[in-house]
Amino acid sequence: MLLCGHTFCEPCYESCATTSESVCPLDGDICGRDDVSTKEYPAEQLLRRKVHCWNKVYGCGVILPASQIAEHVRDHCQHHATCCPTCSAAVLCSDVCAHLKTRCTQLVLHTAPEPQPREDDNEGTNLEALAKMMKQQVGELDAKLARLSFKADSLSDKLSEICINNNDFKEALTAHFVQASGRNLADMKAIYSEKSESLMTAITSALTLVSSDAKTHQRVIRGYAELKEKASKDGRSESMSDKVYLRRYLMSWGIVFSKDGEGVGLSLRIELYEGREDDFLEWPFTKQFKLSVIHPETREELDRFATPDSSDYLRDCFCRPIDGSNTPIHFSHETRIESSDLESDGYVDRDQLLLRLEVLL
Template sequence: MQHTLVGFSTELDWRPLYFLKPLPPNRVCSACGLVRPKTALLPCAHTLCEPCYGQCAEAGLHVCPLDGYECQDEDVDWRELRADDVFRREVKCWNQGTGCDYVAPASRIAQHFHHDCGHHSVRCPNFARIMSKVSGSNQELKGVLFMGKIVKDEIANAARKTVDKLSECASAIEAVKAAVQEKNEFIQKVDDHMKSIPRNSELGKTLCVFSVKDVKSLLQTAMKTGGSCYEGELVYLRGYHLSPGVAFRKDGECLKLDPLLRVYKGTIDDALQWPFQPRINLGVIHPKGGKDCMVQVSGGLDWRPLTFLKPIPANRVCSTCGLVRKSTALLPCMHVLCECCYENWD
């Protein structure tokens, strides 16, 4: 049974002792659990040491801290425990946990512990292993240290191998990322290119219908300046990227209607025949009455079937009439006028 003595000996005080036979309960304080030379036995059968009893005083009475029983001083039975009675009792060595089986009277246990016991223990700083004095010979300690070094080296080698493997994995991951990025960029380029290529149905068109807007204004402009034009939206006809339209040309007091065709860069120009020599059929449907007429244009370069190389630079096309003439004028505003439009420009 373990008890802690206080007030008996500097060597034994405040150190738990393992008694072979437990002390009587009336010698152990019921409040703090310590064993002191003087104890008070209360009427409620609880035992208090002298310091604990002194702290239980309230208004001339003493109140038991365990059950609240109130009593007078004369009701308390004081008892003393002599040091000799304690020192004769047999106790176990404090090193019993590390293998010491020594038993002696309490008066001699300190001498044994400090000078004779061979079971003192220390804690290994590397492995948190408890080493006893008896088993911890120099040879064993050297062996433990040697094994510790081996384990440490093995851990270091394993760590280095792990770092190398992680580096290889990181390099492989970066390579995969680069390959995926390159593949994604290629797919994006292909996708963009596919989106830019018209469908076969669009490339194979041979007919385009468009409406000329604000004809009255175009006629007035042509009468005033000598010519005007209307250009429709871009379409693909037989694979060529074109913008069809019409041009109004002043001829004396009359206006003549001519087909207008502008060739732009297309997606399959390299697969087409150049020079471009179209045969244009221009059909006109009048908004009033629905009367239509068909005109086939053929002949040379001037107002007749047109012959184009690849798309003409923009600075060679008149910004007013849309025609391509031998000479053009580039205005400060960056617009281009053909010779005829420039002469009629006021």
């Protein structure tokens, strides 16, 4: 291939090359021998290149792959030149009859026909070349197929090996994940249990601390009529709360219904218990109590106050508890409220009383 882009076979190139340079016979471009590149074209590639019909000089404009030119010239081309049997002039085969009708005066080819190879020779040569080429290609294909078959067998073996290794890897990975997941779940469960326990302890401590510092406690006394009736018959009845922390003191408080003459009244009852913060509290207990009965509709409060007595006979009621709890104290006079007053003023609602105890500073 020359620099100008034209390509020639080796014999044609040698005919137009000098000692140090080559001249393109098509456009006259000059290039050095070092600028000429040699390329090898397989026979099948050359036969695919398109060429002009051999009868181009006689007017055939067909362009076909080189492998199809012989068939075209033999079976389809209408531009073969032949000699007139009368005047020996060069005439196209398709024009012979018309030429004879004009008494050999028209349709004469003025361009001398180039020597054409005999069709039989061309056909035989082409068939021989084609057979040789096909035989060569078949041999090459056989060799390539053999190599491909060998490679396919090797690839099949490698693929089988990869599949086996992949299955082994998947099984090992699955077992590892199962084992790791089990360990992780166990670790997470232990951590969760530990953290949950710590959190619950902290929450309980916080709630206890908050609740122990409360100063009021509110409760509902249910069964008012029954408590009053029992006091009327037996002289006394009571309703006590659970233990609660008020001002950090642990205590239980409630209401005592007692009969006085013909009437029944209620009053405050207190009992102090050992608590977890007793070491940090003042003893004996000296804080004042405030008992409130709350109206269910108006929210008005009926209040009574009680102050611990420091006299000797009541000291055991307000000193620091030692054996679980102290002797309960009943503020029967200072906190007494007559049941008739509660009923007439509307504090009793649906057989219930709403009470609140506050420990004052």
